[in-house]
Protein backbone atom coordinates (compact mmCIF):
# COMPACT_ATOMS: atom_id res chain seq x y z
CA UNK A 44 0.00 0.00 0.00
CA UNK A 45 1.27 3.43 -0.86
CA UNK A 46 1.69 5.95 1.98
CA UNK A 47 0.76 9.58 1.38
CA UNK A 48 3.99 11.46 2.15
CA UNK A 49 2.06 14.74 2.07
CA UNK A 50 -0.26 13.68 4.91
CA UNK A 51 0.50 14.49 8.58
CA UNK A 52 2.83 12.25 10.58
CA UNK A 53 2.78 12.33 14.41
CA UNK A 54 6.52 12.36 15.20
CA UNK A 55 6.54 12.17 19.01
CA UNK A 56 4.38 15.07 20.11
CA UNK A 57 5.61 17.33 17.31
CA UNK A 58 2.74 16.53 14.94
CA UNK A 59 4.43 17.01 11.56
CA UNK A 60 2.28 18.22 8.67
CA UNK A 61 4.03 15.90 6.19
CA UNK A 62 6.82 13.31 5.99
CA UNK A 63 9.43 15.52 4.32
CA UNK A 64 12.40 16.61 6.41
CA UNK A 65 14.80 19.39 5.49
CA UNK A 66 18.23 17.77 5.97
CA UNK A 67 20.83 19.65 8.03
CA UNK A 68 22.97 21.94 5.87
CA UNK A 69 25.88 24.11 6.98
CA UNK A 70 25.60 27.53 5.31
CA UNK A 71 28.24 29.60 7.21
CA UNK A 72 26.12 32.72 7.54
CA UNK A 73 25.89 33.29 11.30
CA UNK A 74 26.31 36.83 12.59
CA UNK A 75 28.46 38.43 15.29
CA UNK A 76 29.39 36.04 18.09
CA UNK A 77 28.35 33.20 15.74
CA UNK A 78 24.73 33.98 16.68
CA UNK A 79 21.90 33.43 14.17
CA UNK A 80 20.45 36.58 12.62
CA UNK A 81 17.19 37.84 11.12
CA UNK A 82 18.51 36.67 7.71
CA UNK A 83 18.95 33.12 9.04
CA UNK A 84 15.42 33.29 10.50
CA UNK A 85 14.03 34.34 7.10
CA UNK A 86 15.86 31.44 5.37
CA UNK A 87 14.41 28.83 7.70
CA UNK A 88 10.92 30.37 7.74
CA UNK A 89 10.86 30.22 3.92
CA UNK A 90 11.36 26.45 4.25
CA UNK A 91 8.70 25.87 6.95
CA UNK A 92 6.65 23.82 4.45
CA UNK A 93 8.87 20.88 5.45
CA UNK A 94 7.30 18.58 8.03
CA UNK A 95 10.47 19.04 10.06
CA UNK A 96 13.49 21.30 9.58
CA UNK A 97 16.83 20.09 10.90
CA UNK A 98 19.14 23.09 11.10
CA UNK A 99 22.71 23.40 9.98
CA UNK A 100 25.37 21.88 12.25
CA UNK A 101 25.72 24.05 15.35
CA UNK A 102 28.64 23.94 17.80
CA UNK A 103 27.77 23.12 21.43
CA UNK A 104 31.05 24.73 22.57
CA UNK A 105 33.72 27.07 21.22
CA UNK A 106 36.19 24.23 20.57
CA UNK A 107 33.47 22.29 18.75
CA UNK A 108 33.44 24.80 15.86
CA UNK A 109 35.07 23.48 12.70
CA UNK A 110 34.35 26.12 10.11
CA UNK A 111 33.99 29.92 9.92
CA UNK A 112 30.61 31.50 10.68
CA UNK A 113 28.76 28.38 11.76
CA UNK A 114 26.28 29.16 14.54
CA UNK A 115 26.81 28.19 18.17
CA UNK A 116 24.52 27.38 21.06
CA UNK A 117 26.70 28.07 24.09
CA UNK A 118 26.15 31.80 24.78
CA UNK A 119 23.13 33.94 25.67
CA UNK A 120 23.63 35.96 22.48
CA UNK A 121 23.32 32.78 20.43
CA UNK A 122 20.16 31.75 22.32
CA UNK A 123 18.64 35.13 21.41
CA UNK A 124 19.56 34.52 17.75
CA UNK A 125 18.04 31.04 17.77
CA UNK A 126 14.85 32.49 19.30
CA UNK A 127 14.46 34.62 16.14
CA UNK A 128 14.74 31.44 14.06
CA UNK A 129 12.39 29.34 16.22
CA UNK A 130 9.74 32.06 16.35
CA UNK A 131 9.86 32.70 12.59
CA UNK A 132 9.53 28.99 11.75
CA UNK A 133 6.70 28.46 14.23
CA UNK A 134 4.94 31.56 12.94
CA UNK A 135 5.10 30.00 9.47
CA UNK A 136 3.61 26.75 10.80
CA UNK A 137 6.83 24.66 10.80
CA UNK A 138 8.75 22.48 13.24
CA UNK A 139 12.49 22.82 13.81
CA UNK A 140 15.24 20.99 15.68
CA UNK A 141 18.84 22.16 15.86
CA UNK A 142 21.67 19.85 14.85
CA UNK A 143 24.38 19.83 17.52
CA UNK A 144 27.65 19.33 15.65
CA UNK A 145 30.90 19.13 17.59
CA UNK A 146 33.43 18.80 14.79
CA UNK A 147 36.16 17.25 16.95
CA UNK A 148 39.39 16.82 14.97
CA UNK A 149 37.91 18.47 11.86
CA UNK A 150 38.88 22.04 12.60
CA UNK A 151 41.75 24.47 12.92
CA UNK A 152 43.29 26.89 15.38
CA UNK A 153 42.77 29.67 12.83
CA UNK A 154 38.99 29.26 13.17
CA UNK A 155 38.66 29.05 16.96
CA UNK A 156 42.09 29.90 18.43
CA UNK A 157 41.87 26.49 20.11
CA UNK A 158 43.49 23.12 19.42
CA UNK A 159 40.85 20.71 18.06
CA UNK A 160 39.99 17.76 20.31
CA UNK A 161 39.34 14.12 19.43
CA UNK A 162 39.16 10.61 20.87
CA UNK A 163 42.81 10.05 19.88
CA UNK A 164 45.69 12.24 18.67
CA UNK A 165 45.36 11.17 15.02
CA UNK A 166 45.58 13.96 12.45
CA UNK A 167 42.97 13.58 9.71
CA UNK A 168 44.26 13.61 6.16
CA UNK A 169 43.23 16.55 4.04
CA UNK A 170 42.54 20.21 4.42
CA UNK A 171 39.86 22.26 6.10
CA UNK A 172 38.38 25.61 5.12
CA UNK A 173 39.49 28.41 7.46
CA UNK A 174 39.20 32.20 7.28
CA UNK A 175 42.65 32.05 5.60
CA UNK A 176 41.53 29.61 2.90
CA UNK A 177 42.18 25.85 2.83
CA UNK A 178 44.78 24.62 5.32
CA UNK A 179 46.16 21.23 6.39
CA UNK A 180 44.41 19.81 9.41
CA UNK A 181 46.25 19.75 12.72
CA UNK A 182 46.97 17.09 15.31
CA UNK A 183 44.07 17.10 17.79
CA UNK A 184 44.35 16.88 21.55
CA UNK A 185 43.24 13.41 22.72
CA UNK A 186 40.51 13.96 25.30
CA UNK A 187 41.37 12.36 28.64
CA UNK A 188 38.79 10.16 30.35
CA UNK A 189 38.22 12.97 32.87
CA UNK A 190 37.69 15.56 30.12
CA UNK A 191 34.90 13.53 28.52
CA UNK A 192 32.46 14.57 31.25
CA UNK A 193 33.03 18.19 30.22
CA UNK A 194 32.13 17.40 26.61
CA UNK A 195 28.94 15.66 27.75
CA UNK A 196 28.13 18.73 29.86
CA UNK A 197 28.59 20.97 26.80
CA UNK A 198 26.06 18.91 24.82
CA UNK A 199 23.64 19.01 27.76
CA UNK A 200 24.06 22.76 28.19
CA UNK A 201 23.54 23.46 24.48
CA UNK A 202 20.41 21.27 24.47
CA UNK A 203 18.98 23.14 27.45
CA UNK A 204 19.66 26.39 25.59
CA UNK A 205 17.94 25.02 22.47
CA UNK A 206 14.73 24.52 24.44
CA UNK A 207 15.18 27.92 26.10
CA UNK A 208 15.34 29.45 22.61
CA UNK A 209 12.01 27.81 21.71
CA UNK A 210 13.40 25.20 19.31
CA UNK A 211 11.50 21.90 19.18
CA UNK A 212 14.50 19.74 20.05
CA UNK A 213 18.02 18.75 19.04
CA UNK A 214 19.63 16.31 16.66
CA UNK A 215 22.95 14.85 17.86
CA UNK A 216 25.32 14.76 14.90
CA UNK A 217 27.04 11.39 15.12
CA UNK A 218 27.60 11.20 11.35
CA UNK A 219 29.96 12.48 8.63
CA UNK A 220 33.25 12.17 10.49
CA UNK A 221 32.69 14.67 13.32
CA UNK A 222 33.42 14.14 17.03
CA UNK A 223 30.74 11.58 17.89
CA UNK A 224 31.46 9.63 14.68
CA UNK A 225 35.19 9.83 15.51
CA UNK A 226 34.42 7.87 18.69
CA UNK A 227 32.47 5.22 16.77
CA UNK A 228 35.18 4.71 14.14
CA UNK A 229 38.31 2.67 14.83
CA UNK A 230 40.31 4.72 12.32
CA UNK A 231 40.04 7.75 14.63
CA UNK A 232 39.53 6.02 18.00
CA UNK A 233 42.44 3.94 19.34
CA UNK A 234 41.66 4.61 22.99
CA UNK A 235 42.63 2.08 25.62
CA UNK A 236 40.10 3.19 28.27
CA UNK A 237 36.42 2.16 28.37
CA UNK A 238 35.71 4.28 25.25
CA UNK A 239 37.79 2.35 22.71
CA UNK A 240 38.95 -1.09 21.67
CA UNK A 241 35.61 -2.86 21.06
CA UNK A 242 32.36 -1.99 19.28
CA UNK A 243 30.57 -1.56 22.64
CA UNK A 244 33.33 0.69 23.97
CA UNK A 245 33.42 2.86 20.84
CA UNK A 246 29.64 3.29 21.04
CA UNK A 247 29.76 4.14 24.76
CA UNK A 248 30.49 7.86 24.51
CA UNK A 249 27.71 8.49 22.00
CA UNK A 250 25.23 6.58 24.18
CA UNK A 251 26.37 8.58 27.22
CA UNK A 252 25.85 11.90 25.41
CA UNK A 253 22.39 10.84 24.20
CA UNK A 254 21.42 9.58 27.66
CA UNK A 255 22.53 12.80 29.37
CA UNK A 256 20.83 15.06 26.82
CA UNK A 257 17.61 13.02 27.00
CA UNK A 258 17.67 13.28 30.80
CA UNK A 259 17.98 17.07 30.52
CA UNK A 260 15.35 17.93 27.88
CA UNK A 261 13.34 14.71 27.50
CA UNK A 262 13.98 11.87 25.05
CA UNK A 263 11.07 13.07 22.91
CA UNK A 264 13.15 16.16 22.05
CA UNK A 265 16.27 14.28 20.95
CA UNK A 266 17.09 12.76 17.58
CA UNK A 267 20.42 11.39 16.37
CA UNK A 268 22.07 11.14 12.95
CA UNK A 269 24.54 8.42 11.97
CA UNK A 270 26.28 7.53 8.70
CA UNK A 271 27.59 3.97 8.96
CA UNK A 272 30.27 3.26 6.39
CA UNK A 273 30.63 6.82 5.13
CA UNK A 274 34.24 7.85 4.52
CA UNK A 275 33.67 11.61 4.59
CA UNK A 276 36.24 13.64 6.60
CA UNK A 277 38.83 10.84 6.49
CA UNK A 278 36.74 8.58 8.69
CA UNK A 279 37.43 4.86 8.43
CA UNK A 280 35.54 2.09 10.14
CA UNK A 281 35.76 -1.66 10.43
CA UNK A 282 33.33 -3.82 12.44
CA UNK A 283 30.61 -1.49 11.17
CA UNK A 284 27.65 -3.81 11.83
CA UNK A 285 28.80 -4.64 15.35
CA UNK A 286 29.53 -1.00 16.26
CA UNK A 287 26.22 0.40 15.06
CA UNK A 288 24.32 -2.51 16.53
CA UNK A 289 25.96 -1.73 19.87
CA UNK A 290 25.02 1.92 19.42
CA UNK A 291 21.40 1.28 18.51
CA UNK A 292 21.07 -1.29 21.30
CA UNK A 293 22.30 1.38 23.72
CA UNK A 294 19.94 4.02 22.31
CA UNK A 295 16.85 1.81 22.05
CA UNK A 296 15.76 2.01 25.73
CA UNK A 297 15.98 5.82 25.71
CA UNK A 298 12.97 6.19 23.39
CA UNK A 299 14.50 9.03 21.36
CA UNK A 300 12.49 11.17 18.92
CA UNK A 301 14.12 9.50 15.88
CA UNK A 302 17.12 7.79 14.33
CA UNK A 303 18.33 9.56 11.18
CA UNK A 304 20.40 7.55 8.71
CA UNK A 305 22.67 9.37 6.27
CA UNK A 306 23.92 6.61 4.05
CA UNK A 307 23.46 5.19 0.61
CA UNK A 308 20.10 3.36 0.96
CA UNK A 309 21.41 0.60 -1.31
CA UNK A 310 23.87 -0.52 1.39
CA UNK A 311 22.66 -3.05 3.93
CA UNK A 312 23.61 -1.10 7.08
CA UNK A 313 20.56 1.12 7.18
CA UNK A 314 18.12 -1.74 6.67
CA UNK A 315 19.70 -3.73 9.51
CA UNK A 316 19.51 -0.75 11.87
CA UNK A 317 15.94 -0.04 10.83
CA UNK A 318 15.01 -3.58 11.89
CA UNK A 319 16.91 -3.27 15.16
CA UNK A 320 15.46 0.08 16.17
CA UNK A 321 11.80 0.33 17.19
CA UNK A 322 11.46 4.13 17.01
CA UNK A 323 10.86 6.42 14.01
CA UNK A 324 13.55 6.39 11.32
CA UNK A 325 14.45 9.21 8.95
CA UNK A 326 16.28 8.11 5.83
CA UNK A 327 18.34 10.32 3.56
CA UNK A 328 20.44 9.25 0.62
CA UNK A 329 23.78 10.43 2.00
CA UNK A 330 24.72 12.05 -1.33
CA UNK A 331 24.08 8.77 -3.21
CA UNK A 332 20.98 10.48 -4.61
CA UNK A 333 18.65 11.19 -6.14
CA UNK A 334 16.70 12.75 -3.25
CA UNK A 335 13.53 12.88 -5.29
CA UNK A 336 9.90 12.07 -4.61
CA UNK A 337 10.12 8.57 -6.10
CA UNK A 338 13.07 7.65 -3.86
CA UNK A 339 11.29 8.91 -0.74
CA UNK A 340 8.09 7.12 -1.71
CA UNK A 341 9.97 3.86 -2.26
CA UNK A 342 11.82 4.14 1.09
CA UNK A 343 8.61 4.74 3.03
CA UNK A 344 6.48 2.23 1.09
CA UNK A 345 9.08 -0.52 1.51
CA UNK A 346 9.15 0.10 5.27
CA UNK A 347 12.79 1.29 5.19
CA UNK A 348 11.87 4.72 6.58
CA UNK A 349 9.10 6.71 8.25
CA UNK A 350 10.33 10.09 7.04
CA UNK A 351 12.47 11.22 4.10
CA UNK A 352 15.15 13.91 4.40
CA UNK A 353 16.14 16.10 1.44
CA UNK A 354 19.09 18.49 1.47
CA UNK A 355 19.88 20.42 -1.70
CA UNK A 356 16.26 20.25 -2.84
CA UNK A 357 15.21 22.38 0.13
CA UNK A 358 18.27 24.59 -0.19
CA UNK A 359 17.33 25.67 -3.71
CA UNK A 360 13.55 25.35 -3.57
CA UNK A 361 12.06 26.87 -0.42
CA UNK A 362 8.53 25.70 -1.32
CA UNK A 363 9.79 22.22 -2.18
CA UNK A 364 6.92 20.24 -0.65
CA UNK A 365 4.27 22.25 -2.51
CA UNK A 366 6.17 21.81 -5.77
CA UNK A 367 6.64 18.07 -5.28
CA UNK A 368 2.92 17.81 -4.66
CA UNK A 369 1.94 19.82 -7.73
CA UNK A 370 4.69 18.45 -9.96
CA UNK A 371 6.10 21.94 -10.61
CA UNK A 372 9.73 22.26 -11.71
CA UNK A 373 12.37 22.82 -9.02
CA UNK A 374 15.04 25.55 -8.82
CA UNK A 375 18.65 24.61 -9.59
CA UNK A 376 21.05 24.76 -6.60
CA UNK A 377 23.94 27.21 -7.03
CA UNK A 378 27.06 25.54 -5.64
CA UNK A 379 29.05 28.76 -5.53
CA UNK A 380 26.82 30.20 -2.78
CA UNK A 381 26.42 27.07 -0.62
CA UNK A 382 28.96 28.12 2.02
CA UNK A 383 29.18 31.69 3.28
CA UNK A 384 28.00 35.04 1.94
CA UNK A 385 24.71 36.86 2.47
CA UNK A 386 21.22 36.75 1.00
CA UNK A 387 22.40 35.75 -2.47
CA UNK A 388 21.93 32.03 -2.98
CA UNK A 389 20.32 31.89 0.47
CA UNK A 390 17.00 33.71 0.75
CA UNK A 391 16.60 34.78 -2.89
CA UNK A 392 15.66 31.46 -4.51
CA UNK A 393 12.27 31.93 -6.24
CA UNK A 394 9.13 30.82 -4.39
CA UNK A 395 6.22 30.01 -6.70
CA UNK A 396 3.43 30.75 -4.25
CA UNK A 397 4.95 34.13 -3.23
Ligand SMILES: Cc1cc2nc3c(=O)[nH]c(=O)nc-3n(C[C@H](O)[C@H](O)[C@H](O)COP(=O)(O)O)c2cc1C
Nearest residue numbers: 066067068069099100327329330334353354355381
Ligand atom coordinates in the same frame (compact mmCIF):
# COMPACT_ATOMS: atom_id res chain seq x y z
C1 LIG B 1 25.67 22.76 1.63
C2 LIG B 1 25.55 21.50 2.43
C3 LIG B 1 25.84 21.51 3.79
C4 LIG B 1 25.68 20.35 4.57
N1 LIG B 1 25.89 20.42 5.92
C5 LIG B 1 25.56 19.37 6.71
C6 LIG B 1 25.56 19.50 8.13
O1 LIG B 1 25.82 20.57 8.71
N2 LIG B 1 25.22 18.39 8.85
C7 LIG B 1 24.88 17.21 8.27
O2 LIG B 1 24.58 16.23 8.97
N3 LIG B 1 24.86 17.07 6.92
C8 LIG B 1 25.15 18.11 6.14
N4 LIG B 1 25.04 18.00 4.76
C9 LIG B 1 24.52 16.74 4.17
C10 LIG B 1 22.98 16.83 3.98
O3 LIG B 1 22.32 16.81 5.22
C11 LIG B 1 22.45 15.67 3.11
O4 LIG B 1 22.69 14.44 3.77
C12 LIG B 1 23.10 15.64 1.74
O5 LIG B 1 23.03 16.93 1.15
C13 LIG B 1 22.46 14.60 0.80
O6 LIG B 1 21.11 14.91 0.54
P1 LIG B 1 20.66 15.62 -0.85
O7 LIG B 1 21.17 14.74 -1.96
O8 LIG B 1 19.19 15.67 -0.75
O9 LIG B 1 21.30 16.99 -0.91
C14 LIG B 1 25.25 19.14 3.96
C15 LIG B 1 24.98 19.13 2.59
C16 LIG B 1 25.10 20.28 1.83
C17 LIG B 1 24.76 20.23 0.37
